[in-house]
Amino acid sequence: MNAPEMLARLRTPQVDGLVLRLRTLTPLYTGGIGQLGDQVHPSNLLGGIRHLSCLVARTLGDAGFEGAVWGNPGRGEQKAKAKQVALRWDTSALVRVSLPETVRVPKTGGGESRWFFNSAFEGELGLQLARRGISDAHWQILTLALAIQIRHGSFGAKDQFGLGVLAVADGAQPFAAPLDLGREPDKALPATAGQLNLLRHAFGRLRFRIAPGQRPSFNRSTALHLALATRATLRNALRARADAPDAEKNRLTALRHQMLGKLNQAGSAVNVSAAYATAEGIELRLAVALKPEDAAERSEVMNAFATAAGSIDGLIDRLGYRVDGKIVGGKVAWVAWEFGGRHVKARAAWLNQLAGV
Amino acid sequence: MNFELLAEERVAIESAGIAAAQWSWQAHAAYQRRGIVKPEDLTGRRSAFLIRHAMDLQGVELQEALDDPKKARGGARSLPCATREIDRAGLRAAPVDITVLPAFSAVVTLRFQLLTPLLTRDDDPFYLFDNPVRKDHVHGVPFLAAASVKGLAADAFQRGFPHRLPWKELGKKSDDQSRTLRYRQDNQIAKRLFGIASDDPQELASEAGRLHFSPVWFSHVQYLVMNPSRTDKDGKPDGSGIGTQPIQFEAVAPVTEKGKPVQAEISFFYFNPAGARDSDETTARTDIACFLGALAAWWPALGLGAKRLSGYGAIAPLSAICRATGYADMPQPIEVSGVESWRRLAERIAKGRA
Numbered sequence: 053m054n055a056p057e058m059l060a061r062l063r064t065p066q067v068d069g070l071v072l073r074l075r076t077l078t079p080l081y082t083g084g085i086g087q088l089g090d091q092v093h094p095s096n097l098l099g100g101i102r103h104l105s106c107l108v109a110r111t112l113g114d115a116g117f118e119g120a121v122w123g124n125p126g127r128g129e130q131k132a133k134a135k136q137v138a139l140r141w142d143t144s145a146l147v148r149v150s151l152p153e154t155v156r157v158p159k160t161g162g163g164e165s166r167w168f169f170n171s172a173f174e175g176e177l178g179l180q181l182a183r184r185g186i187s188d189a190h191w192q193i194l195t196l197a198l199a200i201q202i203r204h205g206s207f208g209a210k211d212q213f214g215l216g217v218l219a220v221a222d223g224a225q226p227f228a229a230p231l232d233l234g235r236e237p238d239k240a241l242p243a244t245a246g247q248l249n250l251l252r253h254a255f256g257r258l259r260f261r262i263a264p265g266q267r268p269s270f271n272r273s274t275a276l277h278l279a280l281a282t283r284a285t286l287r288n289a290l291r292a293r294a295d296a297p298d299a300e301k302n303r304l305t306a307l308r309h310q311m312l313g314k315l316n317q318a319g320s321a322v323n324v325s326a327a328y329a330t331a332e333g334i335e336l337r338l339a340v341a342l343k344p345e346d347a348a349e350r351s352e353v354m355n356a357f358a359t360a361a362g363s364i365d366g367l368i369d370r371l372g373y374r375v376d377g378k379i380v381g382g383k384v385a386w387v388a389w390e391f392g393g394r395h396v397k398a399r400a401a402w403l404n405q406l407a408g409v
Numbered sequence: 410m411n412f413e414l415l416a417e418e419r420v421a422i423e424s425a426g427i428a429a430a431q432w433s434w435q436a437h438a439a440y441q442r443r444g445i446v447k448p449e450d451l452t453g454r455r456s457a458f459l460i461r462h463a464m465d466l467q468g469v470e471l472q473e474a475l476d477d478p479k480k481a482r483g484g485a486r487s488l489p490c491a492t493r494e495i496d497r498a499g500l501r502a503a504p505v506d507i508t509v510l511p512a513f514s515a516v517v518t519l520r521f522q523l524l525t526p527l528l529t530r531d532d533d534p535f536y537l538f539d540n541p542v543r544k545d546h547v548h549g550v551p552f553l554a555a556a557s558v559k560g561l562a563a564d565a566f567q568r569g570f571p572h573r574l575p576w577k578e579l580g581k582k583s584d585d586q587s588r589t590l591r592y593r594q595d596n597q598i599a600k601r602l603f604g605i606a607s608d609d610p611q612e613l614a615s616e617a618g619r620l621h622f623s624p625v626w627f628s629h630v631q632y633l634v635m636n637p638s639r640t641d642k643d644g645k646p647d648g649s650g651i652g653t654q655p656i657q658f659e660a661v662a663p664v665t666e667k668g669k670p671v672q673a674e675i676s677f678f679y680f681n682p683a684g685a686r687d688s689d690e691t692t693a694r695t696d697i698a699c700f701l702g703a704l705a706a707w708w709p710a711l712g713l714g715a716k717r718l719s720g721y722g723a724i725a726p727l728s729a730i731c732r733a734t735g736y737a738d739m740p741q742p743i744e745v746s747g748v749e750s751w752r753r754l755a756e757r758i759a760k761g762r763a
Contacts (some may be wrong), residue, residue: 055695055759058598062569062702065710085634085657086464090484094525094720095635138711138718144524144725170482182710184568184718185576246646319650 065138065182070195072179074202075221078275078326079149079172082208089171092143092208100207100216101139105197110249111392111399112231113238114193121190136186137194142178149174152273157280157367160288167213167280176221195228199407204255204390205339206323212313214279214326217337230409231400240399248341251392251399254354255406256338258282258361258387259376260327260368268372270327270334278327279336281367286322287312289360290353310343311353334373338387354391361386414439415535434462434488435549438537451537455657456481458537462488463632487629487662491548500545501626502676511683512735513693517701519751520674520727526633526660527722528715529553542630542659551661553625553714558675561713562622562704563603567592569703570599598699601687602679619696621678625713629671631662660721661714672727681735690736698759701729705751729754738762 081089082096102122109117119133126132151169158164181198183191201207208216220227231237243252260278262268290308292301313320321341327334340357342350364375364386377386395402414422414436423429427436441454456478460466464483466474474481495501505516529543529551542551572579572592580587590607593600604618636652663671677700681693705726714722729750733739738761745754 053695054691055698055761056756058695059698059702059755059759062699062706063571064569064706069710083634083636085459085485085632086466086481086483088467088482088484091526093633094723095716098719099638135718139720140710140712140723141720142524142723180710182707246641313650316651321650 065180068191069183070179070181070198070227072227073176073221074179074218075176076146076174077217077219077328078206079151079174079215079272080146080177080208080218081170081172081210081215087170089173090148092141092146092173092177094139094141096209097141097207098139100205100211101198101201104201104205105194107248107250107253108197108200108403109190109193110241110243110247111251111403112193113240114190115241117190117193121186121194134184136184136190138182138184140178140180140182142180143173146173146175146177148172149272152276155273155276155280157277157284159284165280165284167276169210169213169276172215177218192229192231196231196403196407196409199226199228199409200403203408204337204406206325206337211325212320212323213283214276214324214336217325217328226407226409228407228409230404230407233400233404235400237400240396248343249392250403250406251396252342252350254338254340254342254389254391254393256340256357256387256389258336258338258364259332260334260336260373261376263369263372263374266372270329272326274371274373275326275328277371278334278368278373279324282336282338282361282364283312283322283324284367285360285364286324286357288363289356307344307349307353311340333376342393350393354389358385358387358389415443433491433549435490435544437462439535442535442537455537459632459657462486485631485633485662487631487664487666489629489666490544490550490627492550492626492628494548495545495550495626498548505676505678507732507734510734511681511688513681513683513688513690513733514735515679515681515693515697515731515733517677517679517697517732517754518674518730519677519701519704520672520729521724522727523627523661523663523671523673524723524725525663525712525721526631527553527627527663527713528658528660529557530715538632538657538659540656540658542661551627551630553627555622555624557714558622558625559603559620561708562620562677562700563589563599565707565711566599566602566700566703568707570596570699572596597687598696601692601696602700619680619682620700621680623676623678625673625675627661627671627673629662629665631660633658633660694736694758694761697731698755701751701755701758705749705755726751731758736761 082093084091084093106118121136123133123135124130148171150171153169155167156164202218202220206216207218240249240251243249287308290304290311292304309318311321321343323339325337327336342353344350361375362377375386390406438458441458445451457475460474460478460481463486464481465486466481466483469480469482507516531541531543533541543554544551572595576588579591590605593603593605602618602620605616607613607615634655634657636655638646639651639653641647665671679697682688709724709726711717712722713724726748728744728746730742730744731754732742743754743757
């Protein structure tokens with residue numbers, strides 16, 4: 053065989069890998085040595101993709117996915133194993149932007165909450181996934197999870213405070229293959245601390261409309277303000293009434309910290325994106341991991357969040373926007389929720405729906 | 410140099426001729442390690458070093474940041490290294506006189522741009538940080554070792570021209586050394602390019618590969634921080650969603666201190682053993698073209714260095730140059746530019762004409 057014939061047999065990563073062009077809907081931030089957001093750090097982006105893909109795998113009852121795809125560093129008695137997929141980020145087309153240094157949202161009891169930002173990136177970026185030893189079944193889960201993350205989740209750091217929403221830039225071609233609905237997957241893995249599945253998650257969309265008589269400008273500051281006002285409202289929804297017994301106050305404080313985070317104790321289980329413009333109007337997305345082990349508390353959280361959204365208006369009055377609710381069954385539904393708990397018996401169909409395939 | 414800085418007081422060092430103003434950032438890093446007995450005492454020294462040398466502070470004064478490191482805000486600073494000294498020593502571009510080599514030998518130089526920080530682990534127990542980038546011992550210039558380059562090249566070739574059997578089914582034993590041996594026994598191009606290392610010369614003789622690799626030199630270093638999720642006793646995330654102790658990594662920076670993209674080059678030298686078996690022109694062309702094609706396809710996708718599968722060490726090809734001897738179509742060096750240059754050079758060499 054001569055040289056051109058041999059070279060023609062070369063197998064390239066594009067043959068069975070994935071190349072995506074993405075664009076930011078809200079600025080992308082991944083931290084750094086001085087917290088300035090002056091570079092995009094691949095490990096931060098990988099962590100989010102790994103996390104969501106493992107949630108999807110556990111929803112399908114696949115216990116071996118994490119070790120098989122993402123490997124491990126060989127701690128203790130574990131044998132070190134390399135990742136079976138490689139990620140390459142092309143950030144050359146991203147533009148660094150300054151974010152509002154401080155966003156202030158009034159507190160219900162007086163005073164104000166403050167959030168601090170530095171800089172982040174906007175524009176287009178490339179993501180290439182190259183397959184190494186990953187099986188077809190795990191590749192399907194990984195690409196499905198990536199589609200879900202793009203449609204409903206976020207990437208990078210400070211995503212609980214609005215940053216890191218991405219969309220597919222080059223059209224809406226589905227890149228994930230749908231799960232086979234004819235074969236019910238194994239039972240979902242038991243959801244324990246740190247090992248949740250998507251059945252214990254909810255994804256929501258919140259729309260905003262322009263308040264009567266207002267002509268507001270939509271900029272980064274407004275987009276973040278809408279997010280943080282929404283976040284503050286959800287946090288307030290898990291506060292006890294002033295006249296509640298101390299035990300109830302303590303219980304709700306613990307629940308609030310578990311769901312919305314507490315410095316050095318718990319990370320946030322609620323991501324609220326900054327608002328962004330779509331063809332249908334201004335919207336933001338919510339992603340909620342229902343951490344409580346008690347089912348009644350999980351219902352309590354969802355009910356509180358669902359009804360609280362209507363009271364965001366009080367915090368966004370001066371921005372010239374109103375929450376846009378819809379009448380469903382005689383009641384106003386503020387958030388369009390996708391709650392995993394309702395899809396226990398048709399998980400594959402729900403995951404396909406989330407991924408848009 | 411590092412040992413000297415660890416052993417002596419600063420006054421004594423400076424009295425011997427190394428004035429503080431001439432200390433490089435690397436000398437400061439080595440000196441900061443001095444006197445540390447307990448690992449936890451390193452935290453403060455590391456913070457102070459990063460604030461002084463590795464950050465462009467913004468909105469906060471140096472002293473304020475040193476007094477309260479939590480206030481330190483700023484971008485990662487790209488720290489220049491003594492690359493001029495490496496050039497003077499003739500290490501960066503080791504000369505190979507192609508005209509005196511056997512026919513159908515070639516030297517290929519691939520130039521690329523580094524897109525993300527590149528990690529290479531050095532073993533230096535006396536350094537301020539646990540994860541230093543690999544540097545030469547005399548001038549402290551970061552490099553990717555020639556042995557690492559060979560490993561990365563062999564990996565790319567195996568992916569580009571896979572065995573008919575899955576990798577895990579190769580070899581008598583279930584280890585990569587055994588699988589690599591089987592792969593190269595079955596793929597004659599790989600065997601010629603990379604050679605064979607046998608532990609049992611009675612059964613199989615070792616064979617040197619025809620490719621010779623050079624280290625890749627870089628010019629700038631930066632620092633990264635990674636904060637792994639807190640885990641339970643089994644090493645799995647504990648669900649709290651918060652980080653552990655941040656880990657600092659030294660890395661080759663993808664931009665200079667002026668914000669320009671960092672470029673580097675890799676040189677390979679294909680020695681054709683004229684007169685030996687499989688040393689004809691067609692064989693040499695096939696070897697070089699397939700090797701280059703595999704690098705062109707896989708290195709930009711997988712990157713170079715440690716944690717490359719996570720996205721570190723990402724590269725974009727810039728140009729490719731081939732200097733060869735004995736080929737009628739290559740009396741002069743061939744140079745190709747652009748993102749597709751490596752692939753185009755592979756195709757050009759394979760076809761045998763412009």
